[in-house]
Amino acid sequence: MVEQEQQCFVERCRVPLDRFRIVNVVRGTPPSPEHLSAVDAVLIGGAGKYSAAEDYEWTAPLLDFVRHVVDRQLPLFGSCWGHQVIARALGGTVVYDPDHAELGCLAVELTEAGANDPLFHRFPKHFRANMGHHDRVIELPPGATELARNDQPYQAFRLTDAPVYGTQFHSELDAERERERIRVYRKHYRDALPDEATVQRVMSNLADTTEVDHLLYDFLTTFVARGHPLSETSSLESPSSLPPAKRLPAASSPPEKRLPSAE
Numbered sequence: 001m002v003e004q005e006q007q008c009f010v011e012r013c014r015v016p017l018d019r020f021r022i023v024n025v026v027r028g029t030p031p032s033p034e035h036l037s038a039v040d041a042v043l044i045g046g047a048g049k050y051s052a053a054e055d056y057e058w059t060a061p062l063l064d065f066v067r068h069v070v071d072r073q074l075p076l077f078g079s080c081w082g083h084q085v086i087a088r089a090l091g092g093t094v095v096y097d098p099d100h101a102e103l104g105c106l107a108v109e110l111t112e113a114g115a116n117d118p119l120f121h122r123f124p125k126h127f128r129a130n131m132g133h134h135d136r137v138i139e140l141p142p143g144a145t146e147l148a149r150n151d152q153p154y155q156a157f158r159l160t161d162a163p164v165y166g167t168q169f170h171s172e173l174d175a176e177r178e179r180e181r182i183r184v185y186r187k188h189y190r191d192a193l194p195d196e197a198t199v200q201r202v203m204s205n206l207a208d209t210t211e212v213d214h215l216l217y218d219f220l221t222t223f224v225a226r227g228h229p230l231s232e233t234s235s236l237e238s239p240s241s242l243p244p245a246k247r248l249p250a251a252s253s254p255p256e257k258r259l260p261s262a263e
């Protein structure tokens with residue numbers, strides 16, 4: 001699953017794996033400011049069996065690292081577990097809440113702020129996203145703005161004055177990749193996936209193509225390639241003209257710097 005997570009980011013970002021600097025915090029590599037040398041952005045993905053609401057020996061160094069990234073004003077994106085980690089690091093609240101676990105493809109709605117956001121303005125008011133979580137953010141950190149919600153708040157947020165984003169839904173997973181993950185992590189979702197019939201229903205519900213397909217790529221083009229400042233909301237660009245696709249090939253001319261991904 002470690003390799004699978006890395007490949008998911010390769011596919012969604014359209015950046016070759018050798019352009020990423022991988023930092024695996026749960027396997028004993030503490031993140032540090034040195035990991036930010038010659039990088040353009042930081043991406044934080046999933047951690048499978050680890051809860052963002054719990055404390056492990058690597059939790060404090062990871063939260064400190066997130067705060068350092070924000071202080072540096074580097075573009076930062078967290079998907080699912082990464083979303084929760086960023087929220088917690090900056091003063092928000094994350095809880096383990098299996099009664100409100102979300103699995104499958106679910107509807108999400110932009111807030112007014114999301115509709116005017118430099119990244120999310122590309123989305124329709126209502127869109128679908130593939131999800132898989134039983135931790136969730138119940139309070140945003142100070143200075144954060146809610147961009148999307150459904151029955152649960154804070155499906156997406158960003159810091160008001162920094163290129164820092166989090167999505168509760170899995171921005172790095174298409175349906176096939178999430179099915180792979182459900183098979184491996186099913187034991188961690190016993191309440192939400194009590195029997196094989198439920199597992200198959202959730203897997204069948206996942207969407208091969210959603211509006212989220214381009215989100216990580218658009219994040220990098222908006223805040224890294226173009227350096228789009230958050231204040232320029234009066235001249236927002238049009239949505240990506242590229243059609244939705246799975247397993248998108250890596251860019252032929254990737255950026256010179258590397259992107260660290262903490263898992």
